[in-house]
Amino acid sequence: MKKNSEKKAGNAGKGGRPGRAPAGSPFPPVVALDVGTTKIACLIGELDGQGKLDRISGIGNAPAQGMHKGVVVDIENASESIRASVAAAAGAAGAPVDSVFAGVAGAHVVSLNRRVSLINPNPDGRVTKSERQALLKKLKQVEMPPDLKLIHALPRQYILDGQDGIKRPVGMWAKRIEMDGHLVFGAISSIQNLVAAVERAGLAVADIVLEPLASSRACLKEHELQSGVMLVDIGGGTTDVVIFTAGRLVHSAVLPVGGNHITKDISVALKVPLDAAEAIKLKHGHAQSHLVEDIEMAKFRVAVPGATQERTVTFSKKFLARVIESRVTEIFSLVRKQARESGYLSSIAAGIVITGGSSQLEGICGLAEQALSYPSRTGLPSNAAAIIDIPSNPVYATAVGLILYGSERIFKRGPSRPPEVSTRPLGLWEEVLAKVKGWFGQESKT
Ligand SMILES: Nc1ncnc2c1ncn2[C@@H]1O[C@H](COP(=O)(O)OP(=O)(O)OP(=O)(O)O)[C@@H](O)[C@H]1O
Numbered sequence: 001m002k003k004n005s006e007k008k009a010g011n012a013g014k015g016g017r018p019g020r021a022p023a024g025s026p027f028p029p030v031v032a033l034d035v036g037t038t039k040i041a042c043l044i045g046e047l048d049g050q051g052k053l054d055r056i057s058g059i060g061n062a063p064a065q066g067m068h069k070g071v072v073v074d075i076e077n078a079s080e081s082i083r084a085s086v087a088a089a090a091g092a093a094g095a096p097v098d099s100v101f102a103g104v105a106g107a108h109v110v111s112l113n114r115r116v117s118l119i120n121p122n123p124d125g126r127v128t129k130s131e132r133q134a135l136l137k138k139l140k141q142v143e144m145p146p147d148l149k150l151i152h153a154l155p156r157q158y159i160l161d162g163q164d165g166i167k168r169p170v171g172m173w174a175k176r177i178e179m180d181g182h183l184v185f186g187a188i189s190s191i192q193n194l195v196a197a198v199e200r201a202g203l204a205v206a207d208i209v210l211e212p213l214a215s216s217r218a219c220l221k222e223h224e225l226q227s228g229v230m231l232v233d234i235g236g237g238t239t240d241v242v243i244f245t246a247g248r249l250v251h252s253a254v255l256p257v258g259g260n261h262i263t264k265d266i267s268v269a270l271k272v273p274l275d276a277a278e279a280i281k282l283k284h285g286h287a288q289s290h291l292v293e294d295i296e297m298a299k300f301r302v303a304v305p306g307a308t309q310e311r312t313v314t315f316s317k318k319f320l321a322r323v324i325e326s327r328v329t330e331i332f333s334l335v336r337k338q339a340r341e342s343g344y345l346s347s348i349a350a351g352i353v354i355t356g357g358s359s360q361l362e363g364i365c366g367l368a369e370q371a372l373s374y375p376s377r378t379g380l381p382s383n384a385a386a387i388i389d390i391p392s393n394p395v396y397a398t399a400v401g402l403i404l405y406g407s408e409r410i411f412k413r414g415p416s417r418p419p420e421v422s423t424r425p426l427g428l429w430e431e432v433l434a435k436v437k438g439w440f441g442q443e444s445k446t
């Protein structure tokens with residue numbers, strides 16, 4: 001448990017031992033913290049006596065300060081926002097918060113696919129664990145810039161004497177053994193800055209989880225994971241993409257573009273301030289201009305700095321939709337490009353699931369189908385549907401995924417044990433991804 005002299009974010013609660021179990025349950029509450037570019041969302045969940053997530057006792061939401069494109073750029077400001085969000089949730093729950101399951105994303109997360117091979121040295125021609133280990137070692141031997149750290153090395157499949165699609169090669173016979181793998185890298189500094197912002201808010205980090213994996217946990221169905229699916233989380237500053245086939249994570253990417261860029265485009269096109277552009281987007285926005293009537297006009301009142309009177313902006317809704325469509329089309333073409341380069345664009349039989357705040361833009365699924373030639377649906381965080389007080393809004397996809405993940409972790413840890421706190425921020429990625437692998441049957445880096 002972290003000792004911190006700073007005022008605690010969760011102290012808006014009604015007191016009591018930090019991290020205590022809710023009345024009647026031996027399990028402590030689970031706290032999810034989604035540190036996004038535009039908002040910091042905090043959910044507090046309570047587990048029942050059997051260790052199952054029972055209810056959400058607190059929800060906090062605060063505008064994000066000190067964040068840019070998914071990463072912390074001002075520790076002090078980010079920590080203030082974290083404190084505000086957690087305090088709101090803790091106040092509603094009536095209990096203080098000590099440690100959180102935090103999400104992490106940002107363009108610093110990069111991944112690549114690689115094939116490595118070796119000739120089987122065993123005289124009997126049988127593949128053993130040591131060839132598998134040797135391939136994994138080879139997979140990791142890739143030169144990357146020094147500020148990037150390898151955070152995950154995932155075997156996706158093995159190819160034995162040209163026969164692909166093999167998941168477990170040990171015990172089989174082959175002369176030539178190949179492995180297709182997925183490597184994920186991240187900037188150590190970005191993780192450290194996130195942990196520092198959380199700690200400055202008087203909280204400890206129980207665990208860190210890749211945000212698109214958390215969103216997947218909340219939104220994707222088992223049959224989609226098995227058939228092949230791409231989840232696209234379009235937030236404010238980033239668009240996170242993950243692809244699963246046969247239940248495994250095979251591709252991940254974070255693109256530094258999101259809903260904020262749409263808002264900026266509207267601001268420039270309509271010559272209005274950003275806050276007005278944001279409100280216009282939410283009220284009148286549409287991502288498919290051909291579905292908007294030519295003659296539809298809209299009016300919006302905009303404050304004039306230094307003047308008491310507002311001015312009225314009149315614009316064509318079709319024009320607005322064209323502005324939005326052009327930016328969203330660009331986002332989808334970036335998604336398509338890197339998904340195609342991953343080699344998995346043709347493996348997503350279950351289609352595309354779009355989540356994150358920007359997935360609420362009218363017409364966005366239709367545009368995705370047009371741009372990516374796959375059926376698409378909105379990803380609501382419905383995998384926790386039994387918990388009726390979990391917000392069914394794509395803005396909360398990451399937070400709900402974090403709370404599902406966190407509650408499983410707390411359950412596995414068993415009742416009445418103090419929250420696990422990482423004391424090794426530099427090695428967090430390894431720890432985190434080794435833990436996350438369990439969700440989707442991945443193999444870890446080591
Ligand atoms: N109804 C809506 N129509 C269009 N866009 C919306 C709507 N509601 C929210 N958004 C947009 O969603 C974005 C915020 O989404 P979200 O909360 O998922 O982002 P975030 O988690 O803060 O950021 P990121 O994940 O990129 O770091 C904003 O750009 C906002 O304008």
Ligand SMILES: [Mg+2]
Binds near residue numbers: 036236398
């Ligand atoms: Mg987000």
